Amino acid sequence: MIIFCVFVSISVFAVFSFTSVTDLLAALEQDGHIKGFMAFYINKGEPYLNTAYCIMMNYWNGVVHFVLLLMIVHCMTPYRSIALVWASSMIATQIVFIPGIVIGKHAKSIYPAFWRNILFLVLPIWAAAKLYNRPRELPIIPADKVEEEQKKGPLSRPKELLLTLCLLGAMAFIVFRGFVALECALDICFTYIYQFEPYLKDNVAFSKVMMLVILFYALPMIMACVYGLNIPGCTWMLDWTLLLAGAIAQTQWAHIGASVHSRTSFTYRIPKDEWRLVMTLNVLFMAVPLLLALHVYRQPAFFMKTVPPGQANNDKKRK
Secondary structure (H helix, E strand, O other): OHHHHHHHHHHHHHHHHHHHHHHHHHHHHHOOOOOOOOHHHHHHOOHHHHOHHHHHHHHHHHHHHHHHHHHHHHOOOOOHHHHHHHHHHHHHHHHHHHHHHHHOOOHHHOOHHHHHHHHHHHHHHHHHHHHHHOOOOOOOOOHHHHHHHHOOOHHHOHHHHHHHHHHHHHHHHHHHHHHHHOOOOOHHHHHHHHHOOHHHHOOOOHHHHHHHHHHHHHHHHHHHHHHHHHOOOOOOHHHHHHHHHHHHHHHHHHHHHHHHOOOOOHHHOOOHHHHHHHHHHHHHHHHHHHHHHHHHHHOOHHHOOOOOHHHHHHHHHHO
């Protein structure tokens, strides 16, 4: 059984590593850096890979996902946290990529090669479920330090207070852009989509799907993180923040890159007059989950379960 599990793990790493390299080659060829590697496959297999969103997605797959896979192989035993980031990033990639193709302008260009993407959605979901059910690698923190950290009030924890405010701002940004993607008739939504982020109305549809995925999936996770950031003992924050950070980083990278890429029609790119503001908002939105995951990883005491008094006394007697 152990040999079989090792064989399956190696096979999964080999397949995903191979696809990472081919995705990188596809992106480099579409941007004109190389020639003659992927043109036939893109023309006859997946023509939608020549869109700006897919090019940026392939850069992420070819670099970030490949590095994460190498890190997982390198530290094979304590790889749970890295693998959760990889799985969430892969799921976010496919959950936007697949519906975007089906409902966008490339719906009539679906060939048999498209169906391989279903496998690349199912496997990361399966991997995430397996990883989530495995025991967490909790750091060893003295009980008195955990108790001291969890007794602090909101004003005594400025980092957590700042992160909470940032998460609330991210939630408002998510809801607003979700309304914009749904073509809300409010003047502010109309102004934003035409003067700030016209890429949201691109008929490729990846951006619209991304906004809705973030609205219906990332928003509840962020709300839960606001709760976990202020209520002590939420050990699930150690995993959920990794999942959130991986998903938001991937989707925002592809969205930001596609909205300024030369493959995107000029009318859908970020206007030069508003470029700095829009890029700042998008980069900050991308940074907040990453900073949250980093904070939880570096200062996990607040999120640990407290030791019952009786058990603590027994431990002291044994010592």
